[in-house]
Amino acid sequence: MRIHHLNCGSLRKIPPLGGERRTGAAPGQLATVCHxxxxxxxxxxxxxxxxxxxTADRRDPEGTLGADWVAYAQPARDPEESALQQIxxxxxxxxxxxxxxxxxLHRDHTGGLPDFPRARVHVHPAEYRAVTDPDSPHHQHSLDRFMPAHRAHGPLLTPAVAEDGAQWFGFPGVARPQGLACELLLVPLxxxxxxxxxxxVRDDAGRWLLHAGxxxxxxxxxEQTPPLSHPAFAPVQHGAQTDIEARVATRDRLHALHRDHGDQVTVFSAHDPWELARFTTPTSA
Known part of the structure; x- marks a missing residue:
């Protein structure tokens, strides 16, 4: 099994805060990524x-992603960055x-769905319920964030199966995507x-990668104590969150996971360009 780390969308540039680990990334401002x-x-x-x-997001970003989001996020239009072209x-x-x-199911995570219309699309059952069940308290909010252009083709949206009592490093509610034989789990955050x-996902060496979205x-x-947030990301976090207390509690659990199990699990998020550079920058011998 081989795992590739891809940037499938460069967004607005952000400055370093001065404490970034050496990654080989270019100094100064870096574009936010879609890891x-x-x-x-x-x-x-x-x-x-x-x-x-x-690919459609790059041809007509205002039409597929929304004009306000585009004005704020400033997505690059390079078609070579799409998952389709990289594959x-x-x-x-x-x-x-x-x-x-x-x-x-937010727009900067689902834009490539129309490029792979035959693929089965797996989400955690809680996310599936929120977007498909009108009685869910989060239904309208979730549907508004799942862009019409990204679901117009009728993606094969499939809820993963939660196993009673299943945990992963103490995280409860773990679910397995249906029909996948490789060791891959959806971990509620x-x-x-x-x-x-x-x-x-566990690699061939037995080490876990956790894409924390x-x-x-x-x-x-x-990585830091106390946790250090980036001011460029703060309005995004606060504008998108459904539950601030749950989000902060999740962050603290990931902080503990990194501290206590960093020898077993590598954690990374969706938009941090310095994290992506750790995986994609060649190391000198």
Missing amino acids: CLLIETDSDGLVLVDTGLG IHLGYAPQDVRHIVLTH PGHSAGHSGVA DAYMYHGEI
Whole structure:
């Protein structure tokens, strides 16, 4: 199994705060990223974790993403950044992506769904209920965030299966995507969206990666004590969250996970460019 770390959408630039670890990334301001994973598996084809911005988002960003969001986020329009083009450059066809696993259904995570219309799309059952059940207290909020252009093709949205009492490093409510043989889990990380989850995948060496989505947005939040937030991300976190107390509690649990199990789990978020650089910048011998 091979895991690729992809940037599937460059957004507005943000400055460093001065405490970034050496990553090999260019100094100064960096573009916010949409950090996705592409997993090559033996049994399940290609599995894409989050999709970033899609090809249509780059052709008509105001039409698919919303003019206000575009004005704030300032997404780049480079078609080569789409998951579709990056997968083609790796020698695969779009239909080789058989499964997409989403941390949540916000626009900067779902934009690539129309590029892979045959893929089964897995979300945590709480996120699935929020967007499909009119009786859910979060239904309208969730539906508003799941952009019409990203769901017009009728994605094969599928709730993962929660196992009674299942935990992952003490995180409860863990769910398994249906039909996936590889070791991949949806781990509830509540607060940002109604059913926001991290995606945990174990690599061939037995080490876990946890894609924490938008549970936090800057590495200082889980690596420093007390947690250090980035002021550029604060309005995004506060504007999108469904439950501030749950979000802060989730951040604190991830801080403890990084502190206590950093030798077993590598945690990263969706938008921190310095975290992405740790995976994508070649290291010198």
